[in-house]
Amino acid sequence: MEHQFRIAEIEVNKSTIDEKIIGIFRYESEARGKRGTTLLMLVEISSTLYVYEQLLEVLNATAEQTRHLTSAFDGDPMVRFEKLIQRLNDSVKKFLEQEPTPIVWNRLNIFILELSDEHVCLSGFGRLTNVFLQKQADNTHRRFDLFGSLEQPLEINPEKPFSALICGDFHPGDILFAGTQNFDRLRDELEIVHRLSTLPAVSASVEIQQELEQCHIPDDFAAVVIANLPMPQANVLPESGLTSKEIIPQEKSTQSIQKMYREEEKTEAMLSPAMSPVKNKIEDRKDWKKLFKQTWENTWEAFRSWMKKRPVLRDPVTLASLRGLNAGHSSLMTQKRRWMLIICAAAIVLALGGTFWYRLAKSHAAEQALWTMAYEQALDKKNRAEASLVYGNETQARQLVAEALTIVDSLDIKTKERQTNKQTLQNGLQEVNVKLKHEVRVDHPTELFANATNGAEANMKALALIKNELVFSDGPQSIALLNPNNKEVKHVSVTASSTVALSISAITKDRVLFLDKEGNLLSLDPVSEKTSDLTFALGRAKGAQAIVYYTRRLYLLDAESNMIWKYAESGNGFGAGAPYLKQNTNDLSGASAMTIDSNVYVGSNKGKLVRYLSGAEETWSPSLIDPPMASITSIWTTSDTDRLILADPSSKRVIVLRKDGQLIAQITSPEFQGPREVVGDLTNKKIYVLDGARVLQLDLP
Incomplete structure (x- = not known):
């Protein structure tokens, strides 16, 4: 399958002071007859001294020169990338031998990326925000810290600053986001992972940049979004000599309506698990009311029918004959009536008991749903705090832990299960707090x-x-x-x-x-x-x-x-x-x-x-x-x-x-x-x- 790399850049400059050098340098190869390699250099330097600008000029010139020399190389991408890194290290070493001003290496964050075919090669030092989304077979994405895979030494060797490199696959559908370190603290607010996995690369980068500009943060941001996109295959004409016009199916007039129906079915299938519980509860409540009303109406109708059909015992002829026989009068409480009264009383008791039980069950279910919702909210904040701790955003992690503890303290322990769940969550939050203390x-x-x-x-x-x-x-x-x-x-x-x-x-x-x-x-x-x-x-x-x-x-x-x-x-x-x-x-x-x-x-x-x-x-x-x-x-x-x-x-x-x-x-x-x-x-x-x-x-x- 044909594919191409789509690269979108994000740049927002709102810093009020000039204290950093940030930039994204892009070098396109000029190989003939095929798509060449693309070289990217991401830079974030926490200083504006002239020596760092000179170092960037040296790296830029070396990368530009090496791009022309390796453009015709058709061998292993890793071998080509090793030659590039070797030239960069040699140029840095030569520059340092002639430059009297010392360089503080922990202020530099420089990474080199080379994209070719379905491969990506990486080298660099320092730390930058990055998210690598690898597409899975079920169309979901798996996240990786690509830059963190580099085995960087504890101290940078000035004679060989680019000391480690890795090469791997970059398949169609994979996405890479890399930018300055200040993206880390806004990773959740900008919804970077969600936008990259649901939107095209260019649309996602535009939305992220617009969101940053609306926040009015007094800082400089720079990032790049790289996506490997499959190319649509051209229609192959048969050998019978038919033209493309004859084999291209014409669009039907109902195609847009059918597409709308398919989208509606997908949306309904996606939302039905979340909507069905609410719908079932409402329908169950209506069914109970309807059943109670129908039972009462049937009982009343049966009673009225029975009253109309009962025989008239106290007519004048009957009374006269009864007086002559001295037989007395009939009793109002007959055996049949007694059974009917017993049945009606039992029905009323069952109806009242059922109503009470229903209301009690409904109240208990609502309380349990509220407790579960609060517990899951606290658990979500604890998981987000652990993720923030992994990415070094300890301020957000502390805030999330404090919010989770507030919610956990409000949870009751009426049942053994609630007590166990609350204690487990409290222990997890305590472990996060211990990690935040770095004791x-x-x-x-x-x-x-x-x-x-x-x-x-x-x-x-x-x-x-x-x-x-x-x-x-x-x-x-x-x-x-x-x-x-x-x-x-x-x-x-x-x-x-x-x-x-x-x-x-x-x-x-x-x-x-x-x-x-x-x-x-x-x-x-x-x-x-x-x-x-x-x-x-x-x-x-x-x-x-x-x-x-x-x-x-x-x-x-x-x-x-x-x-x-x-x-x-x-x-x-x-x-x-x-x-x-x-x-x-x-x-x-x-x-x-x-x-x-x-x-x-x-x-x-x-x-x-x-x-x-x-x-x-x-x-x-x-x-x-x-x-x-x-x-x-x-x-x-x-x-x-x-x-x-x-x-x-x-x-x-x-x-x-x-x-x-x-x-x-x-x-x-x-x-x-x-x-x-x-x-x-x-x-x-x-x-x-x-x-x-x-x-x-x-x-x-």
Whole structure:
């Protein structure tokens, strides 16, 4: 059967800020004598830096050049696609060798699709919204996560970013939807799967785009709908020489009426299972009324007939003869009448009992139908919550679980079956809630160091990791160096001018910076194990809650002044401080922790986490955490990871987030006293925690 690929694009641009690069690039092959291949590149980049635009130009040029080179190739589609991916990897590697600006790979989401005959090949990295509908034999569609089938590495290799590829069948009737990540949260509202499975590809894409435009969402959307459509076969003319006009059947005048009848029969067959119960109940009620009325009318008619036919006993002749015989008068209650009265009374009792039983059964059936409807509604919300959790839409999953719990609480347990069904549903909702919490329990965390001296907890501060060694202050004039591999501890005496306890620290390329409560800044060389004073003055800063060294500048969090100050590196120290914040609506009076990876993250002692970029506040917040964060005393991240690690001592837990705000894990332990400082080790996939007077080691999720 002949077929063709139909491709429809969806694009809505309503974002008020220019913070992403999104696009759909399409390359058509020019093979002669046949339909060639079609190449698609889907791009979503969470940045607008010039280096990412240059990278897209390199990929675009390479794909265009490779399209001409492989257009005449008639071999295995997978071999042709492997050559394309190899060229793309080589061009990216060559580009990175000449480009000085580093690329943050977790901000890139790029996928390559090649369509040929009944095959599709896929490669890429990152994450995009996609739904692959595979047509079944019964004309239904089965859903797949096609992009999720790619075995992507945990960290992208810059020399080979397109490291995985898959090829498979794309039969007539199959449909693929792929678009930007923001389609995930609108998957149900836009009815993407329903429209794709019931409408033509172009009509479905037009309706989805119109629905998006009517929603007025301030964001940019881009997607593509690919459908493999069978081509209608042309009529074959017989060899007898007849023309096509002679063999084409003429359309009958009643054909449209017959088509309407067939559509009506299909609609009636489809809707009859849902409509028949209501119809049967109404007919049953009418039948009961009709039967009762007919029974009453028959009984009354029989009674009237009997009254007309009974013999007249009290006529004058009969009475005169009876007086002469002295036989007395006849009794009104004859045997026949007694039986008739008994039968009528029994009929009345049965009618009243039947009516009462009918009303009672009807009331019980209505109550059971209402209970079943509420139960099924709660069960549907629970199933939708699980589906939303699979696709990463945790906000919608929490809302659906809350709505389902409200409905379940209103259900009664009058019968054993109701009690069992309600308990089963409650257990299922509790399991979804546990998954939403992402709670990871560590019963026995690894202890690297413990100080049993009285007051040691107050002296242990300023935890940092440099050159595979943990560094922290363990006294007014002492710094500890801890090797996490063998737990060996060395103590270095402070030889600088600082005479008070060191409170906060920051790491440079080869040194650790410590700041004491009086504003003195000193550095530690972990190799020589010596300390030295650095030129530094707080200047306009009134205090310091955290310091971070980033790109030859020292950033200082000053909660009292509601400001972040930056000090440029100069000689043997740092110059005068300058304000970093240019636009800020947050109250930093309770700020207690800070970290930087081009973005500046600030946490407060009230559990609030905010983000800044280039001195301006960003509209960013983490996903809902259950229970909410109570206090944040330490934050850690780097430019080489997409993880944020936070210490919440009030709730006795360590929280791990993605930089897009998604919750990864809540690490708890019965041995936690109150984790107050954390650092991450990407090389060994560990988290080091300062908890009480101990240094603990946890696995990094």
